[in-house]
Amino acid sequence: MRGLICRIACCSLVIPSVFAAKLPGQTVTTRVDSARHEVVIEAGPFDIPAEDPEMLMEMKMGQMAMHHDEEVQVFRFDWPVDGMGRGFRLELHDKTGGPLPTALLHHLIAINFDRRQFAYAATERLFGAGREAHEAALPGTLAVPLDLGQRLGFYVAWHNETGHDVTGATLRIVMNWVPRKAAARYTAVMPVYLDVNNDVGGDNTFDIPPGKSSKSFEFQAPVGGSLIAISGHLHDYGAALRLEDAETDKVLVRLEGKRDADGKILGVAQKFFLFRPIRLRDGHRYRVVAEYDSPLDHTLEKGAMGNIDGVFAPDSPSRWPAIDPNDPTFRKDIESLRVVVPSTDANGGKKIRTEVFNYGERASNRIF
Numbered sequence: 001m002r003g004l005i006c007r008i009a010c011c012s013l014v015i016p017s018v019f020a021a022k023l024p025g026q027t028v029t030t031r032v033d034s035a036r037h038e039v040v041i042e043a044g045p046f047d048i049p050a051e052d053p054e055m056l057m058e059m060k061m062g063q064m065a066m067h068h069d070e071e072v073q074v075f076r077f078d079w080p081v082d083g084m085g086r087g088f089r090l091e092l093h094d095k096t097g098g099p100l101p102t103a104l105l106h107h108l109i110a111i112n113f114d115r116r117q118f119a120y121a122a123t124e125r126l127f128g129a130g131r132e133a134h135e136a137a138l139p140g141t142l143a144v145p146l147d148l149g150q151r152l153g154f155y156v157a158w159h160n161e162t163g164h165d166v167t168g169a170t171l172r173i174v175m176n177w178v179p180r181k182a183a184a185r186y187t188a189v190m191p192v193y194l195d196v197n198n199d200v201g202g203d204n205t206f207d208i209p210p211g212k213s214s215k216s217f218e219f220q221a222p223v224g225g226s227l228i229a230i231s232g233h234l235h236d237y238g239a240a241l242r243l244e245d246a247e248t249d250k251v252l253v254r255l256e257g258k259r260d261a262d263g264k265i266l267g268v269a270q271k272f273f274l275f276r277p278i279r280l281r282d283g284h285r286y287r288v289v290a291e292y293d294s295p296l297d298h299t300l301e302k303g304a305m306g307n308i309d310g311v312f313a314p315d316s317p318s319r320w321p322a323i324d325p326n327d328p329t330f331r332k333d334i335e336s337l338r339v340v341v342p343s344t345d346a347n348g349g350k351k352i353r354t355e356v357f358n359y360g361e362r363a364s365n366r367i368f
Contacts, residue, residue, distance in 0.1 A: 027342050028075040037083075037177055041154075043075045044170035045095065048104055048158045073354060074111065074153040074339045082148040083177040084186060087137030090129055095168030102134045104166065106159035108173075111337065113151040113357055116323045118192045118312065119219040122200045122333040123323075125193055126152065128309075130233075140274065142228065142311065143178055143186040151357075153339065187313055189228060190320070194219065194243070194288040195307040201332035205302040208237055208294045215306060216289040218246045222321045225314040226277035231255065231270040232308045237263045237300075239291040241308050243278075246285040252278050255308070263295055277313070325359035334359075 028043040090108065092100040112124040126144070127136065138144070146152075154173065160166060178186060196215045197206045206215055230253060232241040238257040245252060258266040280286065290306025314320055324330060338354035 028077050028340075030077050030080050032080050037179075039080060039175045039177060041077055041173040041175070042170055043154075043173075045168040046156075046158075046166075046171065048160045048166040048169055050160050050163055050165050072155045072337055074155045074337045074357075076113075076151065076153040076339050076357075079146050079148060079150040079152055081177055082180040083146065084143035084180070084183055084188070085126070085146050086143050086176040086178055087135070088127060088129075088173060088175045089135035091172040091174065093170045093172065094166070095170075100166065100169060101162075104158055104160055104162070104169075105129070105134065105171075106157045108154055108156045108171075110154045110173075111152065112146075113153060114147075114323070115150075116321050116330075118190065118222065118321075119194055120198060120200055120333075121321075121324070121327045121329040123330075123337070124191065126191060137176065138189070138311065139229075139272070141186045142189045142313075143183070144190065145183075145188050145317075146177070153337070155337070188317060189311050189313045192227070192310040192312040193307060194310070195305075196288055196290045197306065200329050201334075201336035203302070204305060204307070206304050207302065208235075208292050208296075208300040208304045210294055210297055210299065212239075212291070212293045214289055214291050215304070216287050218285055218287045220285050221280045221282055223314045223316060223319045224282035225280055225312050226273075227280060227310050227312055228274060228277050229270070229272045229311040230278075230308060231310075232268045232306070234265050234268055234290065234292075234306055235304050236265050237292050237294040237296075238265050238268075238304070238306065239293045241268065241306060242287075242289040242291070243308055244287040244289060246287040252286075257291075263293070280312070282315075282319070323359075 028041060030042075031040050032038075033040060088110075090102055090105065092102050092104060094100050107128060107130045109128045110126040112126045115124040116122070117124050129136070156171060194217070195204050196217045197204050198217065227243075230243070232255050234241065234257045236259075238259070240257055241255040243252045244250060253271060255269045255271065257268055260266055288306075288308050290304070292304055292306075294300065325334075334357050337357065339357050341353050341355055
């Protein structure tokens, strides 16, 4: 079992990381390997500049947390097969086709523009990968429903500590799928993302004061179902994440943060409930909590994140919340996800521009 397909990484940058510099003719392509049941998505070329050594040192010493406000650039593609997603892996190649270390990738977030999130009026974050995990596969007979032609995309940010710039890199995403005709043998599951400080379309970081502290967020489940697997994301000095019943204060699950002797985060525990899943009831209130314990004598501004990522099997897929493209929160999310559009200048040269995704293209209430 290689992890969770819904490892949704942070959507705001709080360590030295950069979105790839724009290059002429940056494109995304897809191809299908039917024999292997793989969809291969390639994007590039990317330039990945080296990080500033002094800034890296300050980060490692806990003196600063860097927030990045550059525009997110989303690479769009249509899902090319009629089948369900089972997992993914990431590969990075240099301009000659040779392998590059995937540690250059700070995070990648995959987006489903045709499905809404569980708790937020925002587009579904289909899966995510960070520096600690570049592949994931769902266990057993679990799979995420995807329709032929469903509108997907992704964005990336980089973290280059090699000391030298990388030019002309190609990113490859390999997604495993099962044909629709085999769907009856699989249980449909959805990614669930719960953040203690989620500002849809904005920044989800928060300050860490000295000593012990916590931050929480309450939500109402829009549909009942079973939480089958769960993990999460914390930053340095993160102690734990909790999912609680907000109406009884009962702790449903606690995920310990794995830290080194200095409190720097190494990872967050994963838990699986294949045989005794955690039940979430339709209309019931729940709470997600992030615990921090900082040894610093000063507040680390925007140094924290706290989110729980889960694999969720809804009782009634037809009741999954539908997209309302006119919802102000949903529009804010869409406007923050600028889609890369290759174009040609007056002299015939290749370039790129970005534009807001258009929900007038066709009906947007696709659920299952």
